[in-house]
Amino acid sequence: MTTPTPGTEDAVQEEKPLVERRLHPVTPFRRAWAPVAVIAGWAVHDPNQAQEQLTRLTTTALLVGLAVFVPGAALYGFLSWWFTHFAVTDTELRIRTGLLFRRTAHIRLDRLQAVDVTQPLLARVAGVAKLKLDVIGTDKKDELAYLGESEARALRAELLARAAGFAPETAHEVGEAPVRQLLHVPARVLAVSLVLTGATWGSLAAALVVPPVLWLATHSVWTVLATGVPLLGAAGASSVGRFVGEYDWTVGESPDGLRIDHGLLDRTHETVPPGRVQTVRIVEPLLWRRWGSPRSWGSPMSEAESGGEAESGRGWVRVELDVAGSSNSVLVPVAPREVAESVIARVLPGVAVPASLSRPPRRAGWCVPFWWRGYGLAVTDTVFAARHGLLRRSLSLVPHAKVQSVRLTQGPWQRFRGVADVHVDTGANKTVTARLRDASEAAELLRAQADRSRTGRREARPDRWMA
Amino acid sequence: MKNADAEPVWTGLPPGLLRMRRLLLVVWLGLLTIAVGLLLGLLAGPVWAAFALLPLALTVWGWRMLGRNWRxxxxxxxxxxxxxxxxxxxxxxxxxPYGRMQLVEVTSGPVERHFGLASVQLHTAAAATDACIPGLDPAEAERLRDRLTELGEARSAGL
Incomplete structure (x- = not known):
């Protein structure tokens, strides 16, 4: 079991000795809570039987159980830690793990989409961090949990340097790239933005109204608890949970790409290398539109770049981004429009957010009454931008170079009214749709978009951004 | 890039697919017609057996629909x-775009094989890309696959 898998190891050994490393020694304890949680879950799920079982147990049986269980769990934790190795080669991160079922993951660094270093609260106390490489197809098993805090930072810097195309010999010494702060979200603004979000109030209202109504209807404590607890949980997650998660949101720019750091209790540090962003969405909830002026915004960026035209774009927006293989999707939780647009200009170089969008023709109202006014489309020489939503507007931007395929669809009713939808598929499994365009315009758009994404790709930056 | 703007040269599907689909339609709906006709005729009387005309009409309608869809x-x-x-x-x-193709698949189920048909399925990095050409001649399917793979390699682009 301890012998390494022959093929890969030998091939590497010939070139140069591969330095395999282990995770931080605190790792075995990360699963210590799992058996406790299982037993607790069972006890809560079926309290009567749990009590019955407990009364049947004598003290000796309990002691014997503990004597077997605790060392067993400790041994399992220790062995799974002992048999987990990772190594950084010139082109790959290799993770070798598994006690009984061996698993070797070779993650190619040139396919790297993003690197996340996360620190849950307990990990922060212990001074350790998780490191996850976002490559299409990686899952939870491929994260390195846990590494020492400074080790995780050093490893992230090394992986990024190698992915960027620095020579393997120097990649070690490149070190952390300097970060320039683009944006910082003040806690007050974040709190106000959550107060102005409909979902917060909706879930809160549901949590306050539904349980009493159920109580009046059924008079059963269990029904009320079974619905009330999840509802309260959802309300908490959408208000307090979001505040805690998006607290101290900082977006920075470095030669390694975009840095996103956030969190009050659990800290997350995400790095997205240049050219990895597939789509960017500007979301504008109804209540945010007339709110906030950039003057109250304390970031150095806004003072420098929005000095002249503070009046032009009012209101706050939320910016989301999609990176293939990554689950994080928020770029800016809340910011004044022009600040957000200047951040977008950094994320997608050369892209300006189109100021005016063309609406579908008036007859589109026969297909989608009323809401058709929310749809809009603008195509510039760098992006395909489509908007939808009337109350909660959402504008999606796709750089032409990121378009995977283009589709035109037309149902019978749309055909009758002479309109069609154009879909643009991107690599992050997101489809951006320009709905209800005039049929001939849509056909033209389909052809032109195919051409544009071809030329856009030719001008796109290389995967190894420093090479 | 003038030739890309020119009117594309369209290729239709070979008639094999239409033949297969129509045969399957006739077999299944024909069986249903007979079953409905016989059961109702024997159990409820000959007048009720007229309900067997329903699947029959469906067959005729389906026959035309399949033709339209195939064309x-x-x-x-x-x-x-x-x-x-x-x-x-x-x-x-x-x-x-050829450069976006990650994988080109040629698939052929047992029924399709019996009729000498194969489908070509294209995959890009976007799962929403639904590009499949059914009912091709196996030789044509393989030619298309090889050509697409070749062009894909020549114009390959990352994400």
Missing amino acids: SWRYAERADDLLISRGVLWREETVV
């Missing part, structure tokens, strides 16, 4: 991308 399917290989157009009521037209 609507067509594809074109352009200089830099593949076009697939299909559907009569629900029209859909897909453009997949």
